Amino acid sequence: MTTAAAVSEWTDDPYALTHLDALESEAVYIFREVAGEFERPVLLFSGGKDSVLMLRLALKAFAPAPPPLALMHVDTGHNFPEVLDYRDRVVAECGLKLHVVSVQDYIDRGLLHERPDGTRNPLQTLPLNDAIRKHRFDAVFGGGRRDEEKARAKERVFSLRDEFSQWDPRRQRPELWQLYNGRHAPGEHVRVFPLSNWTELDVWQYIHREHIELPDLYYAHRREVFRRDGMWLAPGGWGGPRADEPVETRVVRYRTIGDMSCTGAVESDATDPAAVIAELAASRLTERGATRFDDRLSESAMEDRKREGYF
Structure with missing residues (x-):
C-alpha cells in the first residue's frame, strides 16, 4: 500500500479521532489522573473562556457524578460585572462550591497596596497562595496554554510549586508518554494545566x-x-x-x-x-x-x- 493510500485509509476510518477529540481525551485523562493522585483539587474559575472550557471538560470526565473538586476565583474588584454574573449562574447550575478570595479585602487590611498604574492583576498572587494554604489544596487547575506567552510555553502539565508556591523550572519533571508525577512534600502543591496543548483556535x-x-x-x-x-x-x-x-x-x-x-x-x-x-x-x-x-x-x-x- 502506498503512503498516500495509507493516509487516505486512515483519514476515512470512522473511528479515527479528530484533533479536538484527541485534545479532549488528553484533558479528560489529566482530570482523572489528578483525581486519582491528589486529595483536595481545586479549579480556578473566573468565568473566562478557558476556565469555562476546563469546567466543561471536568464535568465530562466524571459524568454522571459531579467533579470531585472545588472551584475558586480570586476577585480583584476590577472584574467585568457581566462576567461575575455569568460565573455565579454557571456555578449555581453545576451545584459546585465556589471559594471567592477578595483582593479588596487584602487592600482594606493593609496587606496589599494599590499600584500606581491602577491594575490589580499582579496583586492576585498573595490572596491566591494564602487560599491554597488555608484550604490545603494540593492540586490547582489553571487554564494556561503554551501558545499564550513564552513563559507559559515552559510549563509542564503538572507544575510543582514549593512551600512558598514558587515555581522553579529546574525542579520540573519530565512527562514522557503522558506519565505525570504528582509527588510533593508537605506544604508543596502542584499546578495542573489540562489545556497546555490547546491553542486559542482549538478552544474556539x-x-x-x-x-x-x-x-x-x-x-x-x-x-x-x-x-x-x-x-x-x-x-x-x-x-x-x-x-x-x-x-x-x-x-x-x-x-x-x-x-x-x-x-x-x-x-x-x-x-x-x-x-x-x-x-x-x-x-x-x-x-x-x-x-x-x-x-x-x-x-x-x-x-x-x-x-x-x-x-
Whole structure:
C-alpha cells in the first residue's frame, strides 16, 4: 500500500479521532489522573473562556457524578460585572462550591497596596497562595496554554510549586508518554494545566462544536472604550480614563478577559463562534500579546510573576 493510500485509509476510518477529540481525551485523562493522585483539587474559575472550557471538560470526565473538586476565583474588584454574573449562574447550575478570595479585602487590611498604574492583576498572587494554604489544596487547575506567552510555553502539565508556591523550572519533571508525577512534600502543591496543548483556535473550535455558552463580552458588541498604550480599555472605577483620554463608543469584543484595568478589547464584527474562528485564523497576534497590559510591564513580566506564585 502506498503512503498516500495509507493516509487516505486512515483519514476515512470512522473511528479515527479528530484533533479536538484527541485534545479532549488528553484533558479528560489529566482530570482523572489528578483525581486519582491528589486529595483536595481545586479549579480556578473566573468565568473566562478557558476556565469555562476546563469546567466543561471536568464535568465530562466524571459524568454522571459531579467533579470531585472545588472551584475558586480570586476577585480583584476590577472584574467585568457581566462576567461575575455569568460565573455565579454557571456555578449555581453545576451545584459546585465556589471559594471567592477578595483582593479588596487584602487592600482594606493593609496587606496589599494599590499600584500606581491602577491594575490589580499582579496583586492576585498573595490572596491566591494564602487560599491554597488555608484550604490545603494540593492540586490547582489553571487554564494556561503554551501558545499564550513564552513563559507559559515552559510549563509542564503538572507544575510543582514549593512551600512558598514558587515555581522553579529546574525542579520540573519530565512527562514522557503522558506519565505525570504528582509527588510533593508537605506544604508543596502542584499546578495542573489540562489545556497546555490547546491553542486559542482549538478552544474556539471546541466551543463551537460543543455549543458552550460564554459571557457576551467575547462577541462583538457596542461598548464605551478609551485608548491607552495602543489598547481599547473600558471605563470604570479603577482609574480610567484620564482627562486626556476621550471615551468613544465602538463595536468591540474581548479575546481574553481579565481585569477591566488590564484587558484590552479588539475592534471586531464577530458575533458568534464561527465568525470568531474565521477572525482568529487570519490573526498574527496572540491573545495576550494583543490585549493584556500586565504582560507588557517588562520582557519577563509573566515569568517573574510565575516565580512568585502566580499562574
